[in-house]
Amino acid sequence: MLDRIIERGRLDRLLDEVRDGRSGALLLIGEPGVGKTALLDWRVAAASGVRVARVTGMESEGEMPYSGLHQLCGPMLGHLERLPAPQADALATTFGRSAGPAPDPLLVGLAVLSLLSEVAAERPLVCVIDDAQWLDAASARVLGVVARRLQAESVLMLFSAREPRPELRGVPELAVAGLPEPDARELLASVIRWPLDTHVREAVLAEARGIPLALLELPAGLSPAGLAGGFRLPGALPLTGRIEQSYRRRIDRLPAEARLFLLIAAADPSGDATLLWRAAGRLGLGAAAAEAGEAAQEAGLVEIGVQVIFRHTLARSAVYRNASPEDRRRVHAALAEATAAGPHPDRRAWHRAQAAAG
Incomplete structure (x- = not known):
């Protein structure tokens, strides 16, 4: 993991706090490919003594209410009977385990908070909610309610998103930017091991703007001969489009x-x-x-x-x-x-x- 000293330090402090019985929440904000998922994966994988629950937002499920929440809570529903009856009933109805009118979203949020607290009573719990920009609105509202009410439950909620969501307003944010130039050069050198003309290298670095995925993927779709002849991609495409174009070349082969x-x-x-x-x-x-x-x-x-x-x-x-x-x-x-x-x-x-x- 190159650089990311500030981000790693913030995550380390939060992990230490959750092990000490406190709770916390953090929303990583950054454009596609900047390394939000890699940062969370790298830090959480090294975290000892905690249970990790993961959610990945999916654009195709954005219109399915509570689909993201079900990803998070589904494996924990064995603890449902420990919740107060109104909260247990609210979650049972939300997840289709019993029939009834749609419960109040605040009650669902409090029920989820209680459920996470029960799970964390056995071992500190870290919830990773990746690609939160694709979460359905109902799940995002409930998770926002939970994140804003955490106190001393030994629960840590880590979100990543391309941009802030109104449902998560009030959750502490940390911007994840591109790599500094020295680290960007080091990462590029790790994937291009043959001699590269100076102006071509500078063009690659300028195109990538320090975004790790771009540094890894843009050169991967071109041959040494193609890079030697100049790194030229359509300037009208946004970065996400240029990265996608690199994937397309790989698919076409x-x-x-x-x-x-x-x-x-x-x-x-x-x-x-x-x-x-x-x-x-x-x-x-x-x-x-x-x-x-x-x-x-x-x-x-x-x-x-x-x-x-x-x-x-x-x-x-x-x-x-x-x-x-x-x-x-x-x-x-x-x-x-x-x-x-x-x-x-x-x-x-x-x-x-x-x-x-x-």
Whole structure:
């Protein structure tokens, strides 16, 4: 981890406090690729003696109320019976475990605070809410309520977002900027190991503006010969577009089966690897699916285990936008067929809608 002395120091202090029985919250703000997720991953992975719960905001679930909150609280619902009855009932209704009118959002927030406190009574709890800009509004409101009311529960809430959200107003913020020039040069040197013309290197550094993902990804899509001839990308594209363009070049070099496999993964926001393999079978990949998956992973675009994890949000975006509308509809149709209607009627309906031509 290069630089980030201020950010690491702030996170270290918060982690020390949560181990001492205090609580806290922090919202990291920064543009795509600046390293917010890497910073949280690096610091939390080294944190001992705490339990970590993770949420990743998904743009496709932004219209599903409480979908983000369910990511956070779903694994903790075994503690529900320890909550006061009104709060337990509120969460049970919110997450579809019992029928009833929609509970008051403040009551849901207090119930979540109590639930996190019960979990933290066993071991200090660190909640990481990444890509908070994609959280559904209901979840963001509740998590804002919780973060503003933390006191001495041994709970730490760490958010990351591209820009502030009104629902999280009042949560302490920390801006994450690009790397200082010396660190940016060091990071660039770690990925370009061949001789590079001085003006080309300066152009790369100027394009990247110290943003780590740009420094890692923009050169990765070009050959040594291409870089030797000059680093030229369309200036009209925003940085996110230029990074996405680098991913597209990497995608275009893959076999057709691997591109189709990646599109299936990109089209499903759940990240369910079992669903990915089922849909791949329905699209006729069959035995070729395993080879296609290996090729996609070797290209550094995705990791496939129990969950499907893209290297970056922009990698998923590049895969999806790089495909034709016909291919996207075909993939969504296969995912709808592969999604069980019983437990996931909403996702099945969403995929069927995306498979429609109009």
